[in-house]
Amino acid sequence: MTTYAVVNTKGGVGKSTNSIHLACHLATKGPTLLIDGDPQESAATWAAWRRDCKEAEGLPMPVTICLRGKAIYDEGKHLVTNYKNTVVDAGGRDAPGLRNALLLADVAIIPVGASDLDAAAMTDLLEVVDIAKDYNPNLVVKVLLARVDPRTKDAKDMLKWLKENNLSALSARVCERVVFRRSIGEGRTVEELAKDPQAIAEMKAFYEEITQ
Ligand SMILES: Nc1ncnc2c1ncn2[C@@H]1O[C@H](COP(=O)(O)OP(=O)(O)OP(=O)(O)O)[C@@H](O)[C@H]1O
Ligand SMILES: [Mg+2]
Incomplete structure (x- = not known):
């Protein structure tokens, strides 16, 4: 668990x-819960699109629910035992939603862009x-x-910054690729859309590293 x-x-x-993407991958391995902790409800919106997507019929699906603020921990800690x-x-x-998510979690994954502004914005998060x-x-x-631009050395610079700040970065990285927008908009994942082998390989490396 x-x-x-x-x-x-x-x-x-x-x-x-x-x-x-991570929740859909994990759903292929066993019962998976996806908690949408954001009032914008992007994950829940995606789940609704997936239910309407003919091509997604029968594909493994995480159970997706919306929780807010303190409920992410208070209710989440009971719900996670079923998955x-x-x-x-x-x-x-x-x-509060972010802080409660960090209380509930075993693993915090921090997606960051590779830019000075992304690095500067991390200071707040690191305190939390x-x-x-x-x-x-x-x-x-x-x-x-x-969302890394593979044509630049931004990722290398960011990795250096992360190391200087004693932060552990995954070797896997996810590049900016149009297929991510397309697949989410269709209620699917890049693997299920099967249009971009590089995106699929990047996600596979991410899943393997984070679940080992
Ligand atoms: N690897 C990627 N390649 C291309 N586009 C991406 C990639 N990842 C995310 N996007 C796009 O970038 C935008 C922001 O992504 P997403 O909604 O996942 O970010 P977020 O951190 O959840 O944002 P928010 O803070 O608004 O919740 C979306 O339009 C999404 O489709
Ligand atoms: Mg979001």
């Missing part, structure tokens, strides 16, 4: 996209993660470089 919280106080870094794995898509700001560790000392924290 493992709970993953996909968190960042910065918006648009790929929290929902990567939460949905092999749980993924929480936390909202993109420092709010530090506080969470006081209450949840076994929390494992992993940074996932996401």
Whole structure:
């Protein structure tokens, strides 16, 4: 039984996209819960699209529910016991939902873009993660470089910055690829859409590394 919280106080870094992908992957392994902790309800919207998608019929599907604020921990801690794995898509700001997701989680995954602004914005988040560790000392924290432009050396610079700040980055990284937007919009994943082998390989590496 493992709970993953996909968190960042910065918006648009790929929290929902990567939460949905991880939850769908885990759903192929056993009963999986996807908690949408964001008032924007991106994960729940995706789940509704998936239910309407003919091509997605019969595909493994995480049970998707919306929880807010304190309920993410208070209700989440009972719900997770019914599932092999749980993924929480936390909202993109420092709010009770994010803090409660970090209390519930075994593993925090922090998707970050590779830019100076992304690095600067991490300072806030790291304070929140530090506080969470006081209450949840076994929390494992992993940074996932996401929406990376493969033509630049931005990822390399960001990895250097993460190392200097004693942050553990996954070797896997997710590049900016149009297929992520397409697949989510169709209620599916890049694997299920089967249009971009590079995107599929990136996600496979991410799942393998995070679940080992
Ligand atoms: N690897 C990717 N390649 C291309 N587009 C991506 C990728 N990941 C996410 N996106 C797109 O970037 C936008 C933001 O992604 P997403 O909604 O997953 O981020 P988020 O961190 O959950 O945002 P928010 O803070 O608003 O909840 C969306 O339009 C999404 O389709
Ligand atoms: Mg989101």
